[in-house]
Amino acid sequence: MSTRRYSAFALAREALRDHLGWQRAWAKASPKPRYDVIIVGAGGHGLATAYYLGKNFGIRNVAVLEKGWLGGGNTGRNTTIIRSNYLQDPSAAIYEKSRALYETLSQELNYNVMFSPRGVMMLAQTEHEVRGYKRTAHANSIQGVTTEFISPERVKELVPIIELKGPRYPVLGALWQARGGTARHDAVAWGYARACSDMGMDIIQNCEVTGIRSEGGQVTVVETSKGEIGCGKLGLVVAGHSGVLAQKAGFRLPIESLALQALVSEPIKPCMDVVVMANTVHGYMSQSDKGEMVIGGGTDAFNNYTQRGSFHHIEETVRALVETFPMISRLKMLRQWGGIVDMTGDRSPIISKTPVDGIFVNCGWGTGGFKAIPGSGWAMAELMAKGHSPLSAAFGMERFREGRFIDESVAAGVAH
Ligand SMILES: Cc1cc2nc3c(=O)[nH]c(=O)nc-3n(C[C@H](O)[C@H](O)[C@H](O)COP(=O)(O)OP(=O)(O)OC[C@H]3O[C@@H](n4cnc5c(N)ncnc54)[C@H](O)[C@@H]3O)c2cc1C
Numbered sequence: 001m002s003t004r005r006y007s008a009f010a011l012a013r014e015a016l017r018d019h020l021g022w023q024r025a026w027a028k029a030s031p032k033p034r035y036d037v038i039i040v041g042a043g044g045h046g047l048a049t050a051y052y053l054g055k056n057f058g059i060r061n062v063a064v065l066e067k068g069w070l071g072g073g074n075t076g077r078n079t080t081i082i083r084s085n086y087l088q089d090p091s092a093a094i095y096e097k098s099r100a101l102y103e104t105l106s107q108e109l110n111y112n113v114m115f116s117p118r119g120v121m122m123l124a125q126t127e128h129e130v131r132g133y134k135r136t137a138h139a140n141s142i143q144g145v146t147t148e149f150i151s152p153e154r155v156k157e158l159v160p161i162i163e164l165k166g167p168r169y170p171v172l173g174a175l176w177q178a179r180g181g182t183a184r185h186d187a188v189a190w191g192y193a194r195a196c197s198d199m200g201m202d203i204i205q206n207c208e209v210t211g212i213r214s215e216g217g218q219v220t221v222v223e224t225s226k227g228e229i230g231c232g233k234l235g236l237v238v239a240g241h242s243g244v245l246a247q248k249a250g251f252r253l254p255i256e257s258l259a260l261q262a263l264v265s266e267p268i269k270p271c272m273d274v275v276v277m278a279n280t281v282h283g284y285m286s287q288s289d290k291g292e293m294v295i296g297g298g299t300d301a302f303n304n305y306t307q308r309g310s311f312h313h314i315e316e317t318v319r320a321l322v323e324t325f326p327m328i329s330r331l332k333m334l335r336q337w338g339g340i341v342d343m344t345g346d347r348s349p350i351i352s353k354t355p356v357d358g359i360f361v362n363c364g365w366g367t368g369g370f371k372a373i374p375g376s377g378w379a380m381a382e383l384m385a386k387g388h389s390p391l392s393a394a395f396g397m398e399r400f401r402e403g404r405f406i407d408e409s410v411a412a413g414v415a416h
Helices: 006-018 045-059 087-102 107-110 127-143 152-158 186-199 238-250 311-324 326-330 369-384
Strands: 034-040 062-065 120-124 149-150 174-177 202-204 210-213 216-222 227-236 256-265 275-278 283-287 293-303 333-343 351-352 359-363
Touching: 006 256, 034 045, 045 186, 045 359, 045 369, 062 186, 062 293, 087 107, 087 127, 087 369, 107 186, 120 152, 127 149, 127 174, 149 152, 152 174, 186 202, 186 369, 210 238, 227 238, 227 369, 238 256, 238 333, 238 359, 256 311, 275 369, 283 311, 293 311, 311 326, 311 333, 351 369, 359 369
Parallel strands: 034 062, 034 227, 062 202, 120 275, 227 359
Antiparallel strands: 120 174, 149 174, 210 216, 216 227, 256 293, 256 333, 275 283, 283 293, 351 359
16 A cells, blocks of 8 residues: 655645545554565664665565664764764765755655754864864865854854853864755654655564574574564664674674763743754754753763663763853753764774675664765765765775775764
């Protein structure tokens, strides 16, 4: 059954008949005995991979298996910052592809993902950061990514609530990406899920992958909490659980899993319409459409799977931000949560073939993979369909053995 389009007319029609005519956004599916492709993990990256497999390559006999609920991992837990101001060429290429896809994603998916290109600002609060961000702005101009280094006066113009002369670190300027911004995280997952379901793919929730079998070095079967399912190709797209799944398939990944947390304040009147990141003091903030100040900080300093985060991080993050935004000192915090992020040594992702034929892995997005969802799905789908993708070529896992690191510890090692 094909899905009816959402539109202003549909809204009016349903308003006139008590909203009884809306369809399910995606079909409830049970596993078939076999699929051409199975994707493990119904987060943004897994769903986007499935979507572009169908859309760009016509591969539609696909299942996406999710142990919990769709979008319930990091995709539904992040602070939604979207930017592409990375230093290295392969990173700028994939993040900019992603940012560009976000520009028209609502129209493409016929689902409002609320992309808001309100501008992202990374504050320079030391001389070292000034030099670093000027260098990034130069690199970005060669890469075709539009960013600029702006003065403290311009920062104040864009963010009137900022204190430029903080007690420890004055604001010396900022790296500004005017077309960076935010999007609604759940809607990104839901929009891709709806489009996948519309193409006839099965999205199977509450279906945990518990084992992976191969024959003669080729993947054949995944064992799940809903039984065994055969597959031609398998994509592991499970963020913080990538190491666990790789172990089940018989290989190791250079990934560490850490808790990263965020919090929101009580809602207040609009006071800041850009995203501000203060990486020296390690905190960042934006204002949601509901008026909450959305605040994030750093990862725990030890590996864990708690989906909670250590208490002292909240204090450290808020203390740091109060220096730059004194007015938030009087706000009450509403709620806090955490997710398990998948960190690589060079702070760049892995989109790669693996030692087992037919198994592909997409992980290592760490603290910053929400922004990459469309571009990552695009590249992973191409890799799985054709065996090669120009966008993902530099992100193979063999780079750790060969010493070809894509060092983004400055652009991506900060939390966001
Ligand atoms: C607090 C926080 C703030 C962040 N802020 C930002 C930000 O501002 N901007 C940004 O770009 N990024 C941000 N990120 C990072 C971003 O959220 C992630 O990089 C991104 O969402 C990863 O998406 P994913 O699809 O790879 O993983 P997930 O969304 O985590 O999806 C993986 C899915 O795999 C499922 N799974 C795991 N094991 C199994 C199994 N055995 N069987 C079946 N399913 C399984 C999980 O249940 C999960 O749903 C933040 C992350 C956190 C935690």
